[in-house]
Amino acid sequence: MIVGQQKKFDEIWEMVKGFRKVMVLGCNTCIAVCHAGGDKEADALASMLKIKAANEKVSMDVSHGAIQRQCENEFFTPVLEDLAKYDLVLSIACGVGVNFLSARIGKTPVYPGVNTQFFGGVPKPGFFEELCGGCGSCVLNLTGGICPIARCSKSLMNGPCGGTNKGKCEVSQDIDCAWFLIVERMKQLGTLEKLFEVQPPRDWSGSFHGGPRRVVVEHLRDIEEKQ
Amino acid sequence: MKAAEIQSTKGFTAESSELKESRPYPPCRAACPVHTDVQAYVADVAEGRYTDAFEVIRSVNPIASACSLICHHPCEQQCRRCGVDEPLGVRHLKRFALEQATDYRRSKRHAVAQTKGKSVAIIGSGPAGLTAANDLADLGYKVTIFEKNPTLGGMLSAAIPAYRLPRVTLQEDIDDVLSKGVEAKTNCEIGKDVTLAELSSKYNAVLIATGLSLSRSLNIPGVDSPGVLLALPFLSDAAYERKVDLGKKTLVIGGGNVAIDVARTAKRLGAENVEMVCLESEEEMPAWSWEVDEAVEEGIKIHYRWGPKAVKASNGKAEGLEVVKVTSVFDESGRFSPKFDQNETMLIEADTIIIAIGQMSDFSFLKDSAVKVDERGRLVWSQATQMSSAPGVFVSGEVVTGPGSAIAAASTGHRVATAIDLYLSGKNIEAALVSDRKDKINEMPKDIIQKLAVQPRGKVAHIEPDARCTSFIQFEAGYDEYTALREARRCRSCGAGAVVNQDKCVACLTCLRVCPYDAPIVTNKAEISPDRCQACGLCVPACPCQAITMVGYDVNAIRNSMPSIIGDKGAEPVIVAFMCSHYAAEKGASLSSNVRKVRVHCTSRVDVHDMLSAFEYGADGAFIVFCGSDDCRYREVYPRVKMRTELAKKMLGATGMDPDRLAYFRTGGEAGSDWVKAIEDMAAKLKEMGK
Ligand SMILES: Cc1cc2nc3c(=O)[nH]c(=O)nc-3n(C[C@H](O)[C@H](O)[C@H](O)COP(=O)(O)OP(=O)(O)OC[C@H]3O[C@@H](n4cnc5c(N)ncnc54)[C@H](O)[C@@H]3O)c2cc1C
Ligand code: SF4
Ligand code: SF4
Numbered sequence: 034m035i036v037g038q039q040k041k042f043d044e045i046w047e048m049v050k051g052f053r054k055v056m057v058l059g060c061n062t063c064i065a066v067c068h069a070g071g072d073k074e075a076d077a078l079a080s081m082l083k084i085k086a087a088n089e090k091v092s093m094d095v096s097h098g099a100i101q102r103q104c105e106n107e108f109f110t111p112v113l114e115d116l117a118k119y120d121l122v123l124s125i126a127c128g129v130g131v132n133f134l135s136a137r138i139g140k141t142p143v144y145p146g147v148n149t150q151f152f153g154g155v156p157k158p159g160f161f162e163e164l165c166g167g168c169g170s171c172v173l174n175l176t177g178g179i180c181p182i183a184r185c186s187k188s189l190m191n192g193p194c195g196g197t198n199k200g201k202c203e204v205s206q207d208i209d210c211a212w213f214l215i216v217e218r219m220k221q222l223g224t225l226e227k228l229f230e231v232q233p234p235r236d237w238s239g240s241f242h243g244g245p246r247r248v249v250v251e252h253l254r255d256i257e258e259k260q
Numbered sequence: 261m262k263a264a265e266i267q268s269t270k271g272f273t274a275e276s277s278e279l280k281e282s283r284p285y286p287p288c289r290a291a292c293p294v295h296t297d298v299q300a301y302v303a304d305v306a307e308g309r310y311t312d313a314f315e316v317i318r319s320v321n322p323i324a325s326a327c328s329l330i331c332h333h334p335c336e337q338q339c340r341r342c343g344v345d346e347p348l349g350v351r352h353l354k355r356f357a358l359e360q361a362t363d364y365r366r367s368k369r370h371a372v373a374q375t376k377g378k379s380v381a382i383i384g385s386g387p388a389g390l391t392a393a394n395d396l397a398d399l400g401y402k403v404t405i406f407e408k409n410p411t412l413g414g415m416l417s418a419a420i421p422a423y424r425l426p427r428v429t430l431q432e433d434i435d436d437v438l439s440k441g442v443e444a445k446t447n448c449e450i451g452k453d454v455t456l457a458e459l460s461s462k463y464n465a466v467l468i469a470t471g472l473s474l475s476r477s478l479n480i481p482g483v484d485s486p487g488v489l490l491a492l493p494f495l496s497d498a499a500y501e502r503k504v505d506l507g508k509k510t511l512v513i514g515g516g517n518v519a520i521d522v523a524r525t526a527k528r529l530g531a532e533n534v535e536m537v538c539l540e541s542e543e544e545m546p547a548w549s550w551e552v553d554e555a556v557e558e559g560i561k562i563h564y565r566w567g568p569k570a571v572k573a574s575n576g577k578a579e580g581l582e583v584v585k586v587t588s589v590f591d592e593s594g595r596f597s598p599k600f601d602q603n604e605t606m607l608i609e610a611d612t613i614i615i616a617i618g619q620m621s622d623f624s625f626l627k628d629s630a631v632k633v634d635e636r637g638r639l640v641w642s643q644a645t646q647m648s649s650a651p652g653v654f655v656s657g658e659v660v661t662g663p664g665s666a667i668a669a670a671s672t673g674h675r676v677a678t679a680i681d682l683y684l685s686g687k688n689i690e691a692a693l694v695s696d697r698k699d700k701i702n703e704m705p706k707d708i709i710q711k712l713a714v715q716p717r718g719k720v721a722h723i724e725p726d727a728r729c730t731s732f733i734q735f736e737a738g739y740d741e742y743t744a745l746r747e748a749r750r751c752r753s754c755g756a757g758a759v760v761n762q763d764k765c766v767a768c769l770t771c772l773r774v775c776p777y778d779a780p781i782v783t784n785k786a787e788i789s790p791d792r793c794q795a796c797g798l799c800v801p802a803c804p805c806q807a808i809t810m811v812g813y814d815v816n817a818i819r820n821s822m823p824s825i826i827g828d829k830g831a832e833p834v835i836v837a838f839m840c841s842h843y844a845a846e847k848g849a850s851l852s853s854n855v856r857k858v859r860v861h862c863t864s865r866v867d868v869h870d871m872l873s874a875f876e877y878g879a880d881g882a883f884i885v886f887c888g889s890d891d892c893r894y895r896e897v898y899p900r901v902k903m904r905t906e907l908a909k910k911m912l913g914a915t916g917m918d919p920d921r922l923a924y925f926r927t928g929g930e931a932g933s934d935w936v937k938a939i940e941d942m943a944a945k946l947k948e949m950g951k
């Protein structure tokens with residue numbers, strides 16, 4: 034799932050302070066699961082804005098709400114008209130939601146309240162860990178199920194680098210060396226020799242470097258559009 | 261402490277009661293014949309809302325005060341705490357709540373407009389008749405009760421001894437009903453003073469709720485001797501303070517609750533020596549064990565497993581009872597079928613012998629009426645319509661159900677009132693009068709029992725046997741406030757717990773992770789098992805989608821009522837105190853008036869938003885008071901809510917306010933004074949901060 038974190042409140046305040054009628058809009062999907070932007074967080078952030086506005090003697094009318102997913106048209110249908118009545122929508126969805134809403138709301142600005150960070154998993158309660166780089170050309174079959182793009186600090190395809198140290202990455206002692214993990218895991222699977230196979234050069238065009246990506250599932254398209 | 265000083269955070273709405281009704285009942289509520297919402301009023305008591313508790317009780321029970329003293333409390337027998345230690349003291353808590361709410365209760369009495377333009381005559385003023393009168397008056401009917409006794413209340417007034425049920429207490433129930441505009445004609449016996457036919461012609465409907473007003477006698481030699489009495493006339497003489505001469509030694513025949521009442525009454529009327537004789541063994545005896553214990557304490561001797569054979573009398577006076585040994589009371593299939601050993605007999609001497617072996621109906625008033633009695637002497641009626649064989653003549657209570665409890669009789673009063681209303685509205689009774697059977701939640705799971713602390717049940721004091729037997733003084737004391745509040749917190753709030761709104765849940769697993777009782781199960785969406793949930797409320801603020809609500813309280817109530825909680829601000833800094841009800845109850849009184857007390861069943865429900873909302877509406881400071889580690893009725897609340905409070909402090913800090921404006925305390929057992937001081941310190945600090 035997509036993991037993000039709420040922006041520092043000061044930064045949010047700087048964005049918001051000039052507006053009179055503000056809607057804090059949460060998204061009850063991934064960003065709710067990481068407790069950064071669901072219904073509850075929208076509620077709490079609205080409360081903070083009200084406290085701040087009162088203390089700063091700024092007249093501001095703050096509302097809050099959330100929809101199921103800020104990345105699909107249908108979920109906006111019942112609320113879009115209402116949202117357009119605000120001076121600002123502070124979206125605490127991931128960046129996708131902010132883009133998505135911004136393109137549809139008309140003249141009202143949509144600002145982000147969250148820094149969208151990565152695709153991650155939840156190894157234990159309260160921990161969110163980046164596990165996939167979204168590179169568009171998956172190699173996990175070759176690397177023991179450990180993503181070198183996301184989990185190696187340098188996204189090396191032929192690691193480890195010289196900075197590996199007792200299983201840790203030179204970037205930080207808190208980071209496991211992905212290539213150390215890959216080797217250990219492949220030993221365990223008995224497939225270590227696969228690492229010695231020479232791989233063809235990677236096609237990075239499906240990644241960030243080939244421009245914005247798009248997936249089209251032909252059989253799901255609108256009939257009229259297709260014709 | 262006045263309950264009004266404390267903000268109610270229950271916030272119960274129509275939707276919440278709908279939700280509650282749609283859920284399985286806790287066993288206490290299911291067991292109560294009128295389905296009193298025990299959990300709800302106990303929670304009200306725990307949080308100091310005594311008048312709310314009264315409303316919950318009275319809404320279904322018009323003989324609430326009587327029940328608070330004499331109910332056999334099937335709720336307690338079924339209580340889920342039984343698995344942990346002892347059942348909750350439900351009846352004692354009911355008494356406490358009603359006593360606390362007496363002034364309020366009296367102030368609420370008022371006549372109900374008789375909007376229906378139709379009238380109902382009720383024969384008999386026992387629990388069944390009174391309850392029906394209550395409901396029919398509420399519905400707008402003109403109700404008249406006819407009672408042959410000089411007082412209202414049926415057996416509660418004419419038989420149950422005053423040492424268990426003082427008549428001033430019963431009067432509170434009666435006054436409630438009469439205040440609605442119900443008319444009562446006492447000393448008026450139907451069949452003698454007025455006929456049933458007259459009632460039928462004058463009223464739109466008639467209710468027969470005449471109970472069992474005759475005592476059964478025995479068919480043994482000598483039973484007509486002077487000195488042989490029957491239970492009900494004897495109890496009634498005692499109740500109306502008519503003189504009874506018992507002599508020195510009284511023997512009571514019977515092993516039920518009525519027999520016990522008779523024996524204990526005889527003791528109080530001056531019989532030096534009171535004995536009982538019954539067919540059953542100690543274990544088989546139908547009387548409640550606690551009543552037997554109390555009788556034995558009073559020096560009443562019980563002869564078990566003897567059957568009455570003949571009354572011995574000479575010179576026109578009873579001298580004793582010849583009894584024969586019982587070999588068995590029940591046959592193989594459990595039916596009552598006593599067998600005797602005629603070779604083993606004895607004589608129990610007595611000046612007075614009182615027969616207390618059961619009650620039956622007196623149907624003499626039905627003679628020549630359209631109401632049929634079958635060949636076995638039973639009134640012919642339909643359970644589906646509550647009607648007798650005569651159209652418009654209804655029946656309820658023990659006259660048709662046979663002997664039971666006061667509250668069971670009252671429940672039939674509710675049912676018959678609905679039936680009469682349907683009838684008088686021209687509707688089909690049978691189709692609309694539904695059975696009230698409800699699903700109930702299961703016993704407490706074993707693994708949860710192990711997680712629950714043992715807390716002994718709060719006891720009530722009894723006057724010492726020697727002292728109590730000299731008069732009809734009420735022998736049982738009620739709970740004091742301290743004991744009541746502690747006892748109320750023993751309730752596990754069964755069935756009042758968390759419910760997930762499936763439309764909002766994103767299956768994030770948070771509830772499953774925070775729940776100390778493994779109540780949530782998350783497959784596609786979260787679902788919370790009512791059998792396991794302890795209604796602690798910990799999961800509610802943890803859910804990122806606000807998908808969890810509670811059956812027992814409105815989860816938004818604190819936030820929604822924050823403006824009124826804060827109210828007018830004076831010169832002193834306003835501090836909002838979120839207090840675990842335990843401490844609020846015991847120590848809250850000594851806090852100064854600038855502290856706004858928000859009493860919660862447990863701090864577990866206090867959300868980050870609740871804390872922030874205090875500041876949103878202008879509080880200068882806020883704090884959370886946790887109960888001591890040994891007192892918490894739930895698990896893991898302190899570490900979780902502490903983390904939550906730390907987060908709220910950070911958020912407060914981020915807005916530019918001093919995070920120290922929000923604080924928390926955990927107090928030990930009786931350390932009330934500590935936190936009074938802590939609050940004073942906080943107030944001083946806030947002043948320093950410029951309020
Ligand atoms: C000694 C004793 C102790 C008890 N203790 C308990 C206890 O501790 N807990 C408990 O739950 N229950 C107890 N009960 C049972 C309880 O009292 C009954 O369940 C309850 O009173 C039945 O209610 P009812 O309305 O059906 O009839 P009743 O209470 O019997 O009321 C019927 C009324 O109708 C009146 N009546 C009858 N015929 C006529 C007529 N022709 N005209 C006018 N009026 C008439 C009678 O005088 C009576 O007042 C006890 C009963 C007795 C006798
Ligand atoms: S613990 Fe409370 S709610 Fe549960 S059965 Fe007992 S009285 Fe009822
Ligand atoms: S915490 Fe809320 S959203 Fe998450 S699984 Fe439980 S009910 Fe669903």
Ligand code: SF4
Nearest residue numbers: 775793794796797799
């Ligand atoms: S956390 Fe508490 S309220 Fe929530 S499901 Fe568990 S026991 Fe019930």
